[in-house]
Amino acid sequence: MMNIWLGCGGYSNDDWTAEGLIYEGVKKDAYLQTYAEHFAAVELNSSFYAIPGIKAFEGMVRRAGGRDFRMAVKLNRVFTHDRAPQDSDFDRMLQSPEPLRDAGMMGPYLAQFPYSFHRTRENRLYLAELTERFAGHELAVEVRHASWDRPEVREGMAEYGVIWVSPDYPPVGGMPEPQVHVTGEVGYLRLHGRNEGSWWEGQSAAERHDYRYSRAEMDEWAEKIALVEGDLSELYVFFQNTTKGHALHNIPMLREALEARGLSVITPQPADTGRLL
Template sequence: MRVYIGCGGYTNDDWAAPGLIYEGVRKEDYLTTYAGHFDAVELNSSFYAIPGLKAFEGMARKSGGRVRFAVKLNKVFTHDRAPTDADFDRMLQSPEPLREAGVMGPYLAQFPYSFHRTAENRKYLARLTECFAGHDLAVELRHASWDKSEVREGMAEFGVIWVSPDYPPVGGMPEPQVHVTGDIGYLRLHGRNRQSWWEGQSASERHDYRYNRAEMDEWAEKIALVEGDLSELYVFLENTTKGHALANIPMLREALNARGVPVSTPEPLDVDEGRLL
């Protein structure tokens, strides 16, 4: 099993604080610097506006071909749920430079908590997965009504990746377990800030949480149990606020290696080298 570990987004200004990885780094060099620390990233910008071909070309170049990109579906697919044919065309075609560079990971469909398991929503999800047939699609379903074995069996039948989450213990959401619905696994660790999960005014507030070593060990144990079931596993830490993820990822790597799940640490990539590539 090849394990890719990264963060939710790479344009985190929090990381320019003293002692963190972007200290003294220009914004245009963030991705090149990121590529020296992590081998995967979950692209957040595509949720708000689908980047064009040139933007994706720049991502492949600046990362030196060393980072796998999980591309989040635009909100028109998951929150508005009214995509046009043009939206589908752009979402499918724009990341082509990543495919050509061999660094395209799964698409991520991040549905909101309000997306319950109703007949209408089940039909919508079926239509969406049909439109992305032939591409790896990971689906995060935040309402507990979806957290059922029959849902995962259906996803496995249609080749859809179940996103295994770690949420704060506030109830009403899927349990923190690693579930396998195919050859690729996908984990999103959101932190456990129960005080700000519902009341937080921003994603940074909700994700203001640093895991302790015991919590990282807990996830390493769960990952080790499914090592023989997967060829690839993507693990993304969403707790990027204040650099929490930067501290937690080395903990997780160490815990996985200790359990016989090999995880490598990237070597730093020179900024000029990244530009040339």
């Protein structure tokens, strides 16, 4: 049976302190603990900007521990945007999350490449080298330019044990199609919202992800997920539309749609706070 882990891209969202949302009246150092009461997984964003140390990951385990919880770790920008990692960067990126592994909370690494990362010979060689350095670890790769959206690319990823990140982008063209593709036993889906007007022109990620999915759109994704149930043992689904708490409303919609189709969604038991979810 495929286990589905639902969560958000990041958990340090100050706009979730609004009335009725999960961080209302919650101190910042208790965000992760509160988050883990409602969601079974999170995509760690802070590691993109600075790789946390081992003690920082130990703290995350303590705050989210005692629950069936997974944390996907985004690779630092030196691997995906600068593309000039040193051996020391690899060492820190691979060693620092050890507390997550010890606690059984480690999800895949996420390599999120920018749209400018086209499928050129140079970039293919770089991706092959990166894949080799992370061999033995679950590595999910998001490539945003449509030139990568080809069966032979996914076949290559499957051969090397790399997870193709299935995306949901606004319908602006030039990016991979919104389909769930399988390259191994683990799947990875990132839902960015469909805010066409601000995807290219938006001044920030928050502006680009300012979108709330409809119930019909969540049903559409539940249908696509149901089609690959027999092909995956685990599927991670991360909502990036965290602006204004949109993801907090959409995750219950998707969970309900998945469970209505008999799919297994990992769901924590929330505390009785009276807040959303």
